Amino acid sequence: MSSTESLNGKGLALIPRADAAQTMKDFKSDQEVRWCPGCGDYAILAAVQSFLPELGLRRENIVFVSGIGCSSRFPYYLNTYGFHSIHGRAPAIATGLATSRPDLSVWVITGDGDALSIGGNHLIHALRRNVNLNILLFNNRIYGLTKGQYSPTSEIGKITKSTPMGSLDQPFNPISLALGAEAGFVARTIDSDRKHLQSVLREAAAHRGTSLVEIYQNCNIFNDGAFDALKDPATRDEITLRLEHGQPIVSATKAVRRAADGGIEVVDRAGVDEAEILVHDAHRPDPSLAFALSRLDAPAFDHVPIGIFRSVDRPSYDSLMAEQLATAVAEKGEGRLDALLRSGDTWEVV
Amino acid sequence: MTKQVQQLDRVIIRFAGDSGDGMQLTGDRFTSETAQFGNDLSTLPNFPAEIRAPAGTLPGVSSFQLHFADHDILTPGDAPNVLVAMNPAALKANLGDLPRGADIIANTDEFTKRNLQKVGYAGNPLEDESLSEWRVHAVPLTSLTVRALEGFEISKKDAERAKNMFALGLLSWLYNRPTEGTVRFLETKFAKKPDIAKANVAAFQAGWNYGETTESFSVSYEVKPAKLDPGVYRNISGNLALAYGLIAASVQSGLPLFLGSYPITPASDILHELSKHKRFGVRTFQAEDEIAGVGAALGAAFGGALGVTTTSGPGIALKAETVGLAVTTELPLIIVDVQRAGPSTGMPTKTEQTDLLMALYGRNGESPVPVVAPSTPSDCFHAAIEAARIALKYRTPVMLLSDGYLANGSEPWKVPDMEDLPDISVEFTAEPNGEDGAYLPYKRDTETLARPWAVPGTPGLEHRIGGIEKAEGTGNISYDPDNHDKMVRLRQAKIDGIDVPDLVVDDPDGDARVLVLGWGSTYGPIAAAVRRVRKTGAKVAQTHLRHLNPLPANTGDVLRSYDKVLLPEINLGQLAMLLRARFLVDVMGYNRVRGLPFKAEELAAVIQDVIDSE
Structure with a gap:
């Protein structure tokens, strides 16, 4: 077995363990948190701060890298290493860091504008390369820090400051996009469900390679209530299609099954034979079924899959690169500068 | 028959042909033979950006010029003594640079009616009187090659393609070059295609034998080895020297090298080279774009690596925001700009010095960045280490301004002793x-x-x-x-x-009233021009800036101590403007932006004019 294979599914294997148990307090920085009161980011921050101790990693080996936007202030509030960078570029910066330092647990914090608009290119390339990164994409379907313009995940016809007659662009579905880039780990969760959020983070951290976690996050100033249907006890259980590996894909009232045309469809759970209901296989090598699942929230948000769409092991970029370096040394020996400079055709003048 | 051997002190040869004729390879090989022989040399490759422009056309002409001598030389030479023209387009494109009396070796097989028409020749210049002022050697290179390769198990097309090796063999005979290196090279290059290897070696040897026996060449020439400082030498191009310099900086700093880069002419060779040296712990990352290239390098620097990104002008424009982030986060980072002709795409394979102001000021906010500019191909090695030294010691991004001329040009380089390299450990x-x-x-x-x-x-x-x-x-x-x-x-x-070290002025008698100042790759042409002027008895001082930011502390004093300061630049006066603003000295610019290096003769005339106007 090559060293790369042995690392699959062991995202934390190379990262030093903490000597003693940690608590949430260990991960809080001394900086005052400055998001708008009521922002969904608070819930995510608290969930992350209380989740990190259970990873049992040395705090100094954890790095949070962010771009620009409300969510990208996140690293300042965590007592780990952190790099608040520039708009859209966090995946690129994190790629350089993670590729040269396999002993670090590197987390990218980004938003829908940061990751999918200005940084779209870096995101898809990070996903296809499969660098050992955990990308948390806070999706509130609006630009917050620039005060309320529509974002690449805003629904068509969105009335905002920059689109007084309604936005014209078709939105991205971040899950579909990530699956299209053949990301190995793709999941969706929601800011208000701490238990689910943390369970997804746990799986993401354990995955070696790039994991993308879309977190539905409420912007109570510019797009309040965007995900209320998923939070309101009256509608929540009906709308939410839970994705759990090995379990039938159902909500309280609906079920997913194969359609006659070869696709998948959502039907009333009541009238459907249990055996017909699609059983979720997150480890399916081919991403097409996961992609089909990712389309179920469109167009009307009538039913929304939540959970891990895909979790498939493939060698991570940083491991493969480390392997090439090791192979080069094994085959040719460690580089010697003097010999390198004197390689090729030389001649001596006496 | 023993042919006469004539001694020369220096020769300038230009190989010219179609982009697909292998002129760069031919030039490289002749250069290696020449270096091996011990001449001092300087080269100027000149090729189109198109990979294969339509065959036989003027835009498709690719050339390689080599200047070699029995003494130290500073430039690839102004005007060739010998032009090897593989087709009519190559003749037409280069004849203007050829002084009267120079030799032309033309491949007559390609001077067909159709090829002549393609470039607008009414008749065949090899047959009419139009070339009577040059010494024309009409050689059917293609058919001689094909004939020499009869019996080889290769296609006619492959046989024809070996004509550049026939030409190389002929030139190698003409200038008494050692041939073993080329034979070894061909055997290695075509190791997986032994038939092709044998055919190319045979074509090369046939070219040599043709020179020895034909009556078109009655004399061969010898240029004695140059008297260089004792030591081990190799020939090196600017891009290779820069790549080696970055590896040396990694070794001398004790930090692993991380290169984030996106392919761009004329910088890509640095990426190619560094990607070969994984056993030095070098990580090369071909990014999705220029921004990701510098971003990844900065991320690696945050993690304690020696972060480097390599590009050319358009790439610097894209990287600006990340360089600004490196300025404010005060992380070490090396940004290599192998300048090329702009603006925008400009002329990707041609050289310029037009990115100086962008390197210095092309970012938002007050965003100072040190700038280092190597002066010769081999200086790229030391400049890379210097850039790393500054980046690591001061925790700052550093711009390293090479250019297309340095990148592709080559010269002999005395390999440094390890103990002479600076310790830049952190x-x-x-x-x-x-x-x-x-x-x-x-x-x-x-x-x-x-x-x-x-x-x-x-x-x-x-x-x-x-x-x-x-x-x-x-x-x-x-x-x-x-x-x-x-x-x-x-x-x-x-x-x-x-x-940064003080400016050193070269003023042999200490009484010159005119100073010629340059920066970066103009060093060779300026120094050669200064030599010419001094040979006439005129007085001129010379100095060259390697650090553009900060400037050496004595810069103002040096500028003020001459009546006139002349500053040739391959831009419209970028450094001149800065020096005038900073030191209130009336610096005179000499500016040509032709995508080519200055010629020594051209600069000598300019310097003479300035002296005469005193």
Whole structure:
């Protein structure tokens, strides 16, 4: 077995363990948190701060890298290493860091504008390369820090400051996009469900390679209530299609099954034979079924899959690169500068 | 028959042909033979950006010029003594540079009616009187090659393609070059295609034998080895020297090299070269774009690597925001700009010095960046180490301004001894530097003003940095007006205080009244021009800037101590403007932006004019 294979599914294997148990307090920085009161980011921050101790990693080996936007202030509030960078570029910066330092647990914090608009290119390339990164994409379907313009995940016809007659662009579905880039780990969760959020983070951290976690996050100033249907006890259980590996894909009232045309469809759970209901296989090598699942929230948000769409092991970029370096040394020996400079055709003048 | 051997002190040869004719390879091989022989040399490859322009057309002409001598030389030469023209287009495109009396070796097989028409020749210049002022050697290179390769198990097309090796063999005979290296080279290059290897070697030897026996060449020439300092030499191009310099910087600093890069002419060769040296722990990352290239390099630098990105002008435009982030986070980073003709796409394979102001000022905010510019191909090695030294010592991004001329040009290089390379090792911060065990990421070294560098994995020094203005000391986000003013000034003072060596002026008698100043790749042509002027008895001083930011401390004094200062630049006067503004000295510019290096003769005339106008 090559060293790369042995690392699959062991995202934390190379990262030093903490000597003693940690608590949430260990991960809080001394900086005052400055998001708008009521922002969904608070819930995510608290969930992350209380989740990190259970990873049992040395705090100094954890790095949070962010771009620009409300969510990208996140690293300042965590007592780990952190790099608040520039708009859209966090995946690129994190790629350089993670590729040269396999002993670090590197987390990218980004938003829908940061990751999918200005940084779209870096995101898809990070996903296809499969660098050992955990990308948390806070999706509130609006630009917050620039005060309320529509974002690449805003629904068509969105009335905002920059689109007084309604936005014209078709939105991205971040899950579909990530699956299209053949990301190995793709999941969706929601800011208000701490238990689910943390369970997804746990799986993401354990995955070696790039994991993308879309977190539905409420912007109570510019797009309040965007995900209320998923939070309101009256509608929540009906709308939410839970994705759990090995379990039938159902909500309280609906079920997913194969359609006659070869696709998948959502039907009333009541009238459907249990055996017909699609059983979720997150480890399916081919991403097409996961992609089909990712389309179920469109167009009307009538039913929304939540959970891990895909979790498939493939060698991570940083491991493969480390392997090439090791192979080069094994085959040719460690580089010697003097010999390198004197390689090729030389001649001596006496 | 023993042919006469005539001694020459120097020769300039230009190989010219179609882009697909292998002229760069032929030139490279002749260069290697020449280097092996011990001549001093300088080369100028000149090729179109198109990979294969339509065959036989003027835009498709590719050439390689080589100047070699029995003494030290500084440029690839102004005007060729010999032109090898593989087709009519190559003749037409290059004849204008050829002085009367020069030799033309033309491949007559390609002078067909159709090929002549393609480039607008009414008749065949090899057959009419139009070339009577040159010495024309009409040689059917293609058919001689094909005939020499009869019996080889190769296609006619492959046989024809070996004509460049026939030409190389002929030229190797003509100038008494050693041939073993080329034979070895061909055997290695075509190791997987032994038939092709044998055919190319045979074509090469047939070319040599043709020279020995044909009556078209009655004389061969010898240029004695140059008297160079004792030592081991190799021929090196600017891009190769720069790649080696970056590896040396990694070794001398003890930090692993991380290159984030996106392919772009004429910088790609540095990426190619570095990707070969994984056993030095070199990580090369071909990014999705220029921005990701520099971003990944900066991320690696945050993690304690020697972060480098390589590009050319258009790439620098894209990287600007990330360089600004490196300025404010005060992380070491090397940004290599192999300048090319602009604006926009410009002329990708042609050289220019037009990115100086962009390198210095092309970012938002007050964003000072040190700039280092190598002066010759081999100087790229040392300039790369110098850029790394500054980046690591002062925790700053550094711009390294090479250009297309240095990148592709080559010269003999005396391989340095390891003990002569500078120690640029760094120590990461491992202990708290504030009260109560606090770590202050922006508490500066009192001498260099550099901030400490604590890398992830260091316990107790967890901290956050970013693009938002930081409070002095703590590095926490700060919008305080006075803090910002102070931080802007501190960042500037740090760069202004970088230790760079004083300008050294070459003024043999110490009484010249005219100073010629240059920067970067114009060193060779300027120095050659200065030599010519001095040979006439005129007095002229010369000095050359390698550090463009900060400038050497004595720059103002040097400029003010001459009546006239002449500054040739391959731009419209970028450095001249800066020097005039900074030192109030009436610097005279000489500016040509033709995508080509200056010629020594051209600069000598300009210098003479300035002296005469005294």
